[in-house]
Amino acid sequence: MPYSSTFNDHLENPRNAGEVVDANAVAEETNPVCGDRLRLSLRIVKGRIEEVGFLAYGCAPTLACGSALSELLEGKAVEEALQLTRKVVVEAVGGLPSRKQHAAALAIEALRSALSRSGRAPAV
Amino acid sequence: MTEPTRVYLDHSATTPVDRRVVDAMLPYLTERFGNPSSVHFFGQEARAAVDRARRDVAALIGARANEIVFTSGGTEANNLAIKGVCESAAGSAGAAGEFHVITTAIEHSSVRGICDELEKNGWKITRLPANEDGIVRIDDVRAALQPETVLVSVMLANNEIGTIQPVREIAALVKETRAQGHKRLWLHTDAVQAAGRIPVAVETLGCDLLSLSAHKLYAPKGTGALFVRRGVRLMPQNVGGHQEREKRAGTEGVPGIVAFGTAARLAREEFEQRANHERRLRDRFEAGVSERIGDLVFNGDRDRRLPHLSNISFRFIEGEGLLISLDLQSIAVSTGSACSSGTLEPSPVIQALGRNDEISRGSIRFSFGKDNSEKEVDYVLEVLPRVVEKLRQLSPLKKTQRMEAAAAD
Numbered sequence: 001m002p003y004s005s006t007f008n009d010h011l012e013n014p015r016n017a018g019e020v021v022d023a024n025a026v027a028e029e030t031n032p033v034c035g036d037r038l039r040l041s042l043r044i045v046k047g048r049i050e051e052v053g054f055l056a057y058g059c060a061p062t063l064a065c066g067s068a069l070s071e072l073l074e075g076k077a078v079e080e081a082l083q084l085t086r087k088v089v090v091e092a093v094g095g096l097p098s099r100k101q102h103a104a105a106l107a108i109e110a111l112r113s114a115l116s117r118s119g120r121a122p123a124v
Numbered sequence: 125m126t127e128p129t130r131v132y133l134d135h136s137a138t139t140p141v142d143r144r145v146v147d148a149m150l151p152y153l154t155e156r157f158g159n160p161s162s163v164h165f166f167g168q169e170a171r172a173a174v175d176r177a178r179r180d181v182a183a184l185i186g187a188r189a190n191e192i193v194f195t196s197g198g199t200e201a202n203n204l205a206i207k208g209v210c211e212s213a214a215g216s217a218g219a220a221g222e223f224h225v226i227t228t229a230i231e232h233s234s235v236r237g238i239c240d241e242l243e244k245n246g247w248k249i250t251r252l253p254a255n256e257d258g259i260v261r262i263d264d265v266r267a268a269l270q271p272e273t274v275l276v277s278v279m280l281a282n283n284e285i286g287t288i289q290p291v292r293e294i295a296a297l298v299k300e301t302r303a304q305g306h307k308r309l310w311l312h313t314d315a316v317q318a319a320g321r322i323p324v325a326v327e328t329l330g331c332d333l334l335s336l337s338a339h340k341l342y343a344p345k346g347t348g349a350l351f352v353r354r355g356v357r358l359m360p361q362n363v364g365g366h367q368e369r370e371k372r373a374g375t376e377g378v379p380g381i382v383a384f385g386t387a388a389r390l391a392r393e394e395f396e397q398r399a400n401h402e403r404r405l406r407d408r409f410e411a412g413v414s415e416r417i418g419d420l421v422f423n424g425d426r427d428r429r430l431p432h433l434s435n436i437s438f439r440f441i442e443g444e445g446l447l448i449s450l451d452l453q454s455i456a457v458s459t460g461s462a463c464s465s466g467t468l469e470p471s472p473v474i475q476a477l478g479r480n481d482e483i484s485r486g487s488i489r490f491s492f493g494k495d496n497s498e499k500e501v502d503y504v505l506e507v508l509p510r511v512v513e514k515l516r517q518l519s520p521l522k523k524t525q526r527m528e529a530a531a532a533d
């Protein structure tokens with residue numbers, strides 16, 4: 001198998017799959033090159049991510065990264081969430097081959113986009 | 125719940141080597157190691173084995189033994205056929221730019237690649253589309269024929285969706301054109317997927333060149349063959365030796381050739397039994413999938429196709445994600461998804477059917493083999509609906525579609 005057991009576990013048992021009903025920060029990002037999609041919905045209460053949900057369409061790394069990101073976000077302060085990088089997501093799925101790094105990039109993009117739409121991201 | 129053994133449903137990619145084939149080839153790796161070009165006993169023993177294999181491969185497709193050229197595989201056979209014919213035509217009468225090749229948009233990547241290269245070198249290439257069922261129209265071939273056309277290359281059966289192309293009708297057209305004085309026009313067909321699965325007889329088909337691969341027939345990788353009808357002029361692509369009647373230089377890969385010969389003989393002897401078995405499994409599988417899973421698109425004509433193959437797009441999910449999820453459940457399949465192939469474009473074959481991006485990306489090929497069992501099919505029928513449902517739960521496309529449907533009500 002090309003992927004780690006952590007990766008496979010995310011694929012078989014995706015964490016936080018679905019949409020948060022009363023989300024106040026939502027974003028759906030598409031990789032313009034391959035068409036993979038990640039939809040992230042967050043309920044942020046007093047600067048902290050209380051609930052997170054993700055939906056994903058694409059190759060296995062996109063699905064696994066969505067799940068891993070959602071797990072990383074559980075209970076995190078928005079300020080901390082903004083510090084997350086692609087590298088952290090890659091590590092959270094137990095590594096990715098170089099040509100699949102874009103899956104982690106899409107996850108971070110969806111996160112930043114959701115947080116900025118909630119009005120809590122710093123102006124860039 | 126289920127046995128942990130792996131279920132292999134990717135026989136169009138490659139097949140396991142039959143034990144009988146292994147037994148036949150092994151002595152040619154050890155004591156019968158001679159070079160067929162050697163005059164002594166060892167050489168003649170190897171020569172006799174290669175000749176036997178040549179007769180067996182010829183018999184599989186109803187050809188004469190001296191019309192078979194052994195190659196390193198299907199890709200090399202396609203190269204020798206297409207480049208060989210084109211270079212022979214160009215060499216005997218002027219520059220490449222004056223010549224024309226007709227092929228299709230649904231050929232195997234090797235044929236597509238060869239034609240792309242010819243085009244870069246100044247050849248005119250016509251790539252015929254397929255209809256939405258994955259079959260090339262004979263009228264399109266007729267319309268594409270020009271006085272400059274030297275080769276028509278149309279596969280016998282497609283490798284992704286298994287559709288059987290009207291090669292016989294195209295051959296009649298080619299013969300008719302030839303009879304009108306267009307003497308240097310040949311028909312090549314890539315029969316790598318078809319051989320052993322549907323009857324393939326070069327006289328019935330009427331083709332001039334036909335490619336075969338051993339490893340799709342339960343023999344090892346690394347051996348293939350090209351049928352070259354007597355009288356067809358071919359520029360060798362490998363030079364530096366007299367092997368294969370000057371058409372392909374290099375010491376013959378004796379063990380692989382012996383294996384191919386044995387596999388071809390078994391494929392012929394067991395033809396009905398294998399085809400019936402695979403068709404029964406495939407039909408059981410498709411009936412089960414249709415019953416248990418909604419939002420499916422079957423790709424390719426349901427009648428005019430190989431008996432062992434099923435290509436299905438599962439709406440709202442992506443093929444590579446499904447492939448890996450099935451692999452985690454010990455089920456091996458393949459997909460037309462771009463993510464899987466390492467390219468950025470989804471399967472050109474499925475796209476050629478006029479399918480949108482989402483359907484192209486969600487296509488999965490299940491290809492059955494002689495050693496698959498009903499029990500294995502039933503295991504897949506148990507696992508697949510669960511995996512598809514899980515991925516659909518995860519899919520934002522499904523959600524978007526549902527919202528659109530609700531808005532329309």
